[in-house]
Every structure is written in C-alpha cells, then in structure tokens.
Amino acid sequence: MASQSGEHLLRAAQMAEADRITIASGVPGHELMARAGSGVAAAARRMAAPGARILVICGTGNNGGDGYVAARLLQAEGRDVAVMAPLGPATTADAGRAAADWAHGRGAAVAIDADVAGYDLVIDALFGAGLNRPLDGAALDLARRLNASGRPVLAVDVPSGLNADSGQAMAASVRAAATVTFAARKPGQLLLPGRLLCGDVTCVDIGIAPETIARVAGGIFRNSPDLWQASFPAPSLEAHKYRRGHVLCGSGGPLSTGAIRLAARSALRVGAGLATVAAGLDACRAHAAHLTAIMIREAEGAGDFARLLDDARFNAVILGPAGGVGPELAARVEAAARRGRALVMDADAISSFAGAPERLAAVIAAGEGAPVVMTPHDGEFARLFGDVAGVMDVGAKYERAVAAARMTGAIVVLKGADTVIAAPDGRAAINDNAPPWLGTAGSGDVLSGLVGGLLAQGMPGFEAAAAAVWIHGAAAQAFGPGLISEDLPEQVPAVLRRLLRQGAQAGAAR
Ligand SMILES: NC(=O)C1=CN([C@@H]2O[C@H](COP(=O)(O)OP(=O)(O)OC[C@H]3O[C@@H](n4cnc5c(N)ncnc54)[C@H](O)[C@@H]3O)[C@@H](O)[C@H]2O)[C@@H](O)CC1
Numbered sequence: 001m002a003s004q005s006g007e008h009l010l011r012a013a014q015m016a017e018a019d020r021i022t023i024a025s026g027v028p029g030h031e032l033m034a035r036a037g038s039g040v041a042a043a044a045r046r047m048a049a050p051g052a053r054i055l056v057i058c059g060t061g062n063n064g065g066d067g068y069v070a071a072r073l074l075q076a077e078g079r080d081v082a083v084m085a086p087l088g089p090a091t092t093a094d095a096g097r098a099a100a101d102w103a104h105g106r107g108a109a110v111a112i113d114a115d116v117a118g119y120d121l122v123i124d125a126l127f128g129a130g131l132n133r134p135l136d137g138a139a140l141d142l143a144r145r146l147n148a149s150g151r152p153v154l155a156v157d158v159p160s161g162l163n164a165d166s167g168q169a170m171a172a173s174v175r176a177a178a179t180v181t182f183a184a185r186k187p188g189q190l191l192l193p194g195r196l197l198c199g200d201v202t203c204v205d206i207g208i209a210p211e212t213i214a215r216v217a218g219g220i221f222r223n224s225p226d227l228w229q230a231s232f233p234a235p236s237l238e239a240h241k242y243r244r245g246h247v248l249c250g251s252g253g254p255l256s257t258g259a260i261r262l263a264a265r266s267a268l269r270v271g272a273g274l275a276t277v278a279a280g281l282d283a284c285r286a287h288a289a290h291l292t293a294i295m296i297r298e299a300e301g302a303g304d305f306a307r308l309l310d311d312a313r314f315n316a317v318i319l320g321p322a323g324g325v326g327p328e329l330a331a332r333v334e335a336a337a338r339r340g341r342a343l344v345m346d347a348d349a350i351s352s353f354a355g356a357p358e359r360l361a362a363v364i365a366a367g368e369g370a371p372v373v374m375t376p377h378d379g380e381f382a383r384l385f386g387d388v389a390g391v392m393d394v395g396a397k398y399e400r401a402v403a404a405a406r407m408t409g410a411i412v413v414l415k416g417a418d419t420v421i422a423a424p425d426g427r428a429a430i431n432d433n434a435p436p437w438l439g440t441a442g443s444g445d446v447l448s449g450l451v452g453g454l455l456a457q458g459m460p461g462f463e464a465a466a467a468a469v470w471i472h473g474a475a476a477q478a479f480g481p482g483l484i485s486e487d488l489p490e491q492v493p494a495v496l497r498r499l500l501r502q503g504a505q506a507g508a509a510r
C-alpha cells in the first residue's frame, strides 16, 4: 500500500514513529525541533508586521519545544516576543534544551492570567500530536479565552485541543488562523471541523525522508491528482467511441428525469464515448424533449433493464439518481452487479438496501469483480448501515468509510465538504478542494455521472472515484459562487485540459 503514489497523511502515532526512525538514523531530535521551530518563526513573520507584539504559549512537551525555538528566533531578529508557560516547565529533553536556550538572559514568563487580547499574534504551542485527553483545567480555560479574544492564532502542528487523527475537537480546541505542520499533513487537518480550526495549513520539511514517511504511512491520502493521474484516461488517436466506454443510466419515472440526465451528461463530459438513458415509455418522452448527444432506450421494469445488459458494450451502469427507492431498483442493482458491469450506486439505489448492507455485500460478492462505487451522503450512509456495529460507531470519518467498504466490497464515497473515498483494501483519500457552493441541488447526480464516465473508460474503482470527486470540486471552483448543478458538467472540459497538460508534463519528467 505504501507503494501507491500520492500525498500521505500521517496519524499522530505514525508521525511519532517517523520521528523515531529519523532520530535512530542519526538526526538528533533537537535538530528536528530546530527546523520545526524555524518553520513556525517563518510563518509568524508572514503574519505579524514589524513591531507587533507576539505571545508564544508553550506546553510541557515537544510541541512547546517548537514554540521556544520560534520565540528565540523571532526575538533574535528584534521582534517583541513574550512566552507563557501555563503548565510549567518543559518535561522532555529536547523541549528542556529549547526552553533553556530561550530563557538564557531573558525575563520571566508571562503569567497565565495575562490578557491575551493585548497581543497582535498568539503562537499556540501548548499541545500537538501528543494530546491524549480532552483539554481541562487551565488549558481549557486558556483555549476559551484565546478564542474569545479574537486575536489571530498561529498553531504549531495542530491547534491545541484538536485530535490530529479524527479532526474532532477534544472538549474544546483553539481556533487558529493558520497552522504550521511538519513532514506530512494529518487527517484531522482535512476533516471537519478540524479543517476550519486549523485555518491555512503549511507543511514544513524538517528533514524526515520521503521513504520514512511512506514506510510508516497507513494508506490515507490527500485527494490530489498525484493519487490517480497515472491511471487517468488520456484520449488517444487510435481509440474510437466504444473504446471510451458506454454508460447505461437508469432513469426514474416521468416526473423525476432531471437527475439522471445530469449524470449522463457528466459521464460524457468526462470522456465516456457514449451514454444512454434507459427509462419507461412516459419518462422516455420527457427525456426526448431534452436530449441530443445522449441516447434513449425504453426499459419498463427491472427485467427489461437486465435484458439491455445483454449488449456487452454497456460497460458501466449508473443507478440511483431520483431512481425511486424499492425492490425494483434493488433488482436493477443486482442485475448490473451479476453481469459484471462497473456500477455506480447513488441516492435511491443505496436507500433501496436500507438496513441491509449484508444483502448488498452478497450482491457485490456474487458479481464478477467489476468495481462497485457507492456515493452516499451522511443520511444515506446512516440509512444503509443503520446500527451495524463496527461501521457507524467507529471514530474518524475515514475509518467509517473504510469499515463500510470492507463490509460491502464497494468503493465508498462518503460525501460532504470533506468527502472521503475508501476502498475495501483499506486505502482512503480525503478531499479538500470542494467549495461550499458545491452543496447545491443535483450536484450529487453530477458526481455519480463523473464516476460512471471514468469507470466506463476503464479506470480502477478507487482511482475513478477519487478523480471524479476532485474534478467535481475543481469544476465548482472554476465556476465560482452562484453555481447550479447544470453548470458543473460545462466546467469539466477546462478542468480536463489542465489535468491532461499536467499529466503530460509529469509523464515527460518521469
Ligand atoms: N522529536 C520529535 O518527536 C518531534 C516532535 N515535534 C513536535 O512535538 C509534538 C509532539 O510532542 P509530544 O509528543 O511531546 O506531545 P505534546 O507536546 O503534544 O504534548 C505534551 C504532553 O502533554 C500531555 N497531555 C496530553 N493531553 C493533555 C491534556 N489534555 N492536558 C494536559 N496534558 C496533556 C501528554 O503527556 C503529552 O505527552 C508535535 O506535535 C510537534 O510539534 C517537532 O519538534 C518535530 C520533532
């Protein structure tokens, strides 16, 4: 798994292991701390004008050590710096050394009840990855006062109180304007609410080798083109349209036809060779009034739909957008999986298996191994898994998604502002490029079409799902506020142009 390319995200324990391996290889811990502190000082310089008053709040561990280093560097260049040590003196050797270097010849630390609002910038070096229980006592009180002060905060590694693995605040957390982290980003910096509590995150190289990061990593990635560009389908001159796949899209009834049209159009825009909507006769009439490039086939019930699959050229199927919850839709899902078609299950297709994930797992297991990608939002996810132990009750969002993928055998795209893509083999990607205006009616239908269009072109399931989520976010960014879901497919060509250009450059560099 570590051989997969992409930006690794490290959990706190994995980061500590990377530190340990690096120190054992001969780089002293205080040298790592010196580089970390220097990265913090550089960020502080960007945030505070000359003459600004800077307060550095140092805890007792190595996070505090980074703070002492930054304080010393900033003061050495003439900055107005004060240190507060609310929990007492440093307790680790490296932090002790950094604290002593700071204290040498300087005044006493600021009292814990000092007015934090009197400073222009506060550097939060109270707790980092070592946080192992909720803030309480003096630390909790200080975090609350800091948040109430409205002063800009620069967090060292993570805002104090934030769980670096899950992105959840433990009781309470400092809210930072910016965060400087080391060696690799942490999942909790991308997951909500962590992403909001961190502000802008910068990752500083402190001399931990990329091979060490890959060695300790556990298959959690930031979703970016690095993760899937190698399998992204580049159009080729010798391919004809059938080589680029044919997506069969199952329609809802005559009054619910828009959702699947959005999906079909998105599948074409992302490069599928052909897309066909399958619908009952009345719905076909509604589609016929709208569709040009997309074809229409009549299919009255699940039996008709299954017969369409006798045509082997339909190599990918999208089911669910406004498809109508019930046994008929579940039967279409079964038919597509049994016939070994790459399948996207969205919305109503997921809800048609509500409370019966083991039945869905059996359907997928009986298939021919073609990828099944499901794209639930939180509500659909909860409906599908109900109170299944080991899925709904596990900690971080990516752990829930991975548990769901393992249990069902599907690639799971758990949507939201921090969409997670998870595979049954334990890989997970966290997406952070979606702007808030992407949450608009029908944008989920577009996503299912993007996934289906990439699957039809032969992209593997996890990569296709991750690429679709990223392109979806990039298209929304390209359009900007005011977006409605019809706008999204029209932004895809510009996103593809950029991607293919970058892919060609990366290929040339290899
Ligand atoms: N050599 C290394 O390991 C490096 C570590 N670095 C820094 O070190 C940090 C991790 O340092 P530590 O592992 O010393 O841990 P922290 O400095 O994050 O926390 C210190 C200690 O506080 C205690 N604690 C945890 N939760 C508490 C709570 N709610 N209330 C009171 N006490 C609590 C724990 O015993 C913990 O070990 C990283 O976030 C990073 O900033 C960097 O200096 C780079 C090198």
Ligand SMILES: Nc1ncnc2c1ncn2[C@@H]1O[C@H](COP(=O)(O)OP(=O)(O)O)[C@@H](O)[C@H]1O
Pocket (backbone or CB within 6 Å): 347, 377, 415, 416, 417, 418, 419, 434, 435, 436, 437, 438, 439, 440, 441, 442, 443, 444, 445, 446, 447, 472
């Ligand atoms: N606040 C938000 N910021 C960014 N993206 C969001 C936000 N809320 C929702 N999204 C994205 O918008 C899409 C909405 O999908 P879905 O809930 O299925 O809506 P619909 O059923 O209307 O299509 C998902 O891709 C989701 O990740």
Ligand SMILES: [K+]
Pocket (backbone or CB within 6 Å): 063, 124, 125, 126, 127, 128, 155, 156, 157, 158, 159, 160
């Ligand atoms: K911190």
